[in-house]
Amino acid sequence: MPAHDKKPPPAPAKLRQAAAEPKKAENIARRLAFVFLAAALAGIATYVSRVGHGGATRRVQAVTSVPESYAVCTDPGLVYTVDERRPNADCLLVKKDRIAATGTLEEIQAEWDVYQIDLVNKFYGGESKAKKPLKVIRPPSGSIIIPGLADAHAHLMMYGAKMQLNLEGAETIDEVLDRIEHYVASHPAPHDDGVRWVEGFGWDQTRWKDWRGGFPSKTDLASRPSLAGIPMALSRVDGHALWVSDRALELAEAKLPGGRWPGHGEVEGGEVMKDKNGKPTGVLVDSAMALIPVPPPSEAQMTEQLERAVKDALAVGLTSVHDAAVNGRMLNVFKKMADDGRLPIRVYAMANEESSEYWGGRFERLEDYGKDGRLNLRSVKLFTDGALGSWGAALLEPYSDNPSTSGLMRSSEEALKQTVTKFWNDGWGVNIHCIGDRANKAVLDIFEGLLQGNESAAQRRPRIEHAQIMRREDLTRAGQLGVITSVQPTHATSDMWYAESRLGPDRILGAYAYQSLLQLSSNKVLPLGSDFPVEGIKPLLGFYAAVSRLDGRGESPHGPGGWFPSERLTRAQALKGMTFDAAYASFAEGDLGSLSVGKKADYVVLDRDIMNEGAAFTDILATQVRATVIDGRVLHGGI
Structure with a gap:
């Protein structure tokens, strides 16, 4: 194609x-x-x-x-x-x-x-x-x-939720705590004796000045008396680590079998961080985050979150968004808004459920659904690993700055293959989150086996979401197979200040390699997104990051010429990635892009x-x- x-x-x-x-x-x-x-x-x-x-x-x-x-x-x-x-x-x-x-x-x-x-x-x-x-x-x-403009990878309702208590951009932990205190003071507890949870999104310890290193803890939250006794669940900027308060841990512990926190290696694809005495520190990574009993949002709350997100999307020039994890409750809200003609942008939804059982049959395929025909669902979103910033990306070798870990695979390679094959055989488009080189290799191995049949990549359009850290041979293999690599340029400029120390001088050469991915693509397709609310919602921020490889101040670890400038995209390539290539990745190039x-x-x-x-x-x-x-x-x- x-x-x-x-x-x-x-x-x-x-x-x-x-x-x-x-x-x-x-x-x-x-x-x-x-x-x-x-x-x-x-x-x-x-x-x-x-x-x-x-x-x-x-x-x-x-x-x-x-x-x-x-x-x-x-x-x-x-x-x-x-x-x-x-x-x-x-x-x-x-x-x-x-x-x-x-x-x-x-x-x-x-x-x-x-x-x-x-x-x-x-x-x-x-x-x-x-x-x-x-x-x-x-x-x-x-x-x-x-x-x-299209965002080929984002999370609309998560964005709407983030805007309630946004912790992004804080330069110190004290600034984070100040924001939480202000939110608590301006949002009084309910009078019906219900438990009031405080949820926030966007903290990033790698950006805090004079920080001691590592993750923050429940003790940091307890340092502010006004926050004592409040159950809090604060998501890291990448959505792959949860920082919680002592009260949140107490509520979670009451629901654990035997009241015992799982030990190291006991949560598949996740980790409960513990101190030297074996007590939870207040940070849970990836799958372990599900142990915290944060109440799900109501339908009214989800509707409000979606309305805020699509309004802000229009204001920054987005006409299409690929929502990269829509569960069944979310989909019902999307459908109602589409039925009422209140979905102003086009949404390509990727179905997702956090379930160990096969859930493909729970979703119906949607084509140009709704009063204005703007809602589509024909693919699923699966996860393999975590994120680089929380040492959760699955690597083939240990982290250079933390040799005690190689990251986390959410399931074994064999279990992942069985899951992907089931969705593939049921006719779903398959889009898979892959950050680390181990995760990317595992998924390419699976896609390579599936594509050896009669169906071509152009027919099925398998996608790797992020394609962030890859061996050089896997950069080439993705292109030869026709696997679409969906990338987010602002991830490169956000991570560039610590990525090389985390990966080392050799692995970094296959990371955030956008020009290489584009040139190696068999049909020269490289859809671009932001992963908002992990990054900002403005697509021009991604355009800027793609063509400059600089941060918002015009700086990079390699100077004003940009970080690994050979991987910059031209302006024409970046625009195509945010328009035609995104349309192609959602089977919509005949109408859009x-x-x-x-x-x-x-x-x-x-x-x-x-x-x-x-x-x-x-x-x-x-x-x-x-x-x-x-x-x-x-x-x-x-x-």
Whole structure:
């Protein structure tokens, strides 16, 4: 399967989508007349029409309501289509929810004239006065238009939950404790004698100044009297370690068999961290986190979390999100919002349940589900290991900075193979979390065996999520097999300050190797995501990290040229990774991912040209989203 559309552009006749059977002509004519009249009346104050080839166009004010058919034009060449047949254009012609044409204004006008003549001849008896002018909208000079941005790996409801008590970015443990105290003070305990849990997300001990090293503990939480006695569960920034209070441990212990905490190696794929006396320190890693009885969110809470997440996603230019772990309760909330037409973005959900039993039969496959057809589910998300920041990534050799461990596999390689094979044989797309080189090798071994049958990778599109630390031979093998490696560029710039000390000088050469993965890919596909809320939700942060390999201050361990700069992506590669490649990874490249004729009219208007390779990287971080458009309608901002 090629990375770009290879079909020749459709002939003008194929763009004439308003034609219908002769028996329906009279009714269609009435509807068209009404549509054009309503659009003209509603749009007088918000857009200016341009008739023929020579009329001037000026912007009156931001357009937040557009007609069913219109053109949107930038300065010459500033529509970046991600379509190799015509990478740049001046204008898009939008008809209802689809792109009808791209090109210069004159070419767009010609397409419109053909369309109008066709309508007039069919429904108006050839009367020229029935022809409608082309409505042309112009964003401010210097703006660019790009395809709607996709995040190929994120967690929507987790993001909504994180925003309630966000611990990200704290530079000291005292700042973390200050935030928790403020939250507790502003959120009084319930009066119904119910247990009030405090949940937070985003702490990262590797970023704390003057920190003693290792994980924090329950004692650190108890150092603040106002927090004593409160059950607290605070997730590390990567979601693979839980920092809990003494009261949370007490509640958990009461539910443990015999009231005994499991010892080292007794929790498959997890660890209860203990002190020298064998007592829990207050940190649990990966599978062991399930021992803490944090009450699940209610449906109302999940709905609120999802509403917050999709609103924020639109504001930063996201039109599609691959949600990389949706359980059954979550899916019910997604479906209800989709049924009600309240799901504004496109969601490619990956089913997931934390269960040792096979759960594939609990989920129904969804294709263009809901009032607006924006919800899809055809794949599952599985996990192999933990994360590098919590020493949980499964490595083939011990950690360089902690030789006592090689990380954690959540299950044995043989058990993982049986699980993956069951989902594969049941027809599910299989997407697997792999951070460490042991995890990546194990999954590639499994995929290699499954792909030796009749089905190709292009048909099934198996994915490795993260593909973070890989042997050089496995970088090559993933490409040869056609396994999609879905990566998150901000993980590289977040981890680069400690990754080499954790992995050593040899293993680091196969880590965060984005340009290598892209070049070795058999179809040159590298979908990009963020893993938000682990990283920030703004896709332009990922774009910046991919092309610069620098942090937000313009720094890296290798200086201003970027961390391992040979692994940087070009701006064109990064944009394709956030549009077409993400669409391909979700089986949606026929409808999404590029501004190509016939595809959905999903696009984003930015206030400056981030695609200019000569522009400063800092300009990317300063870029603002002027408008996010889905199905041809402005859902955030204004043009």
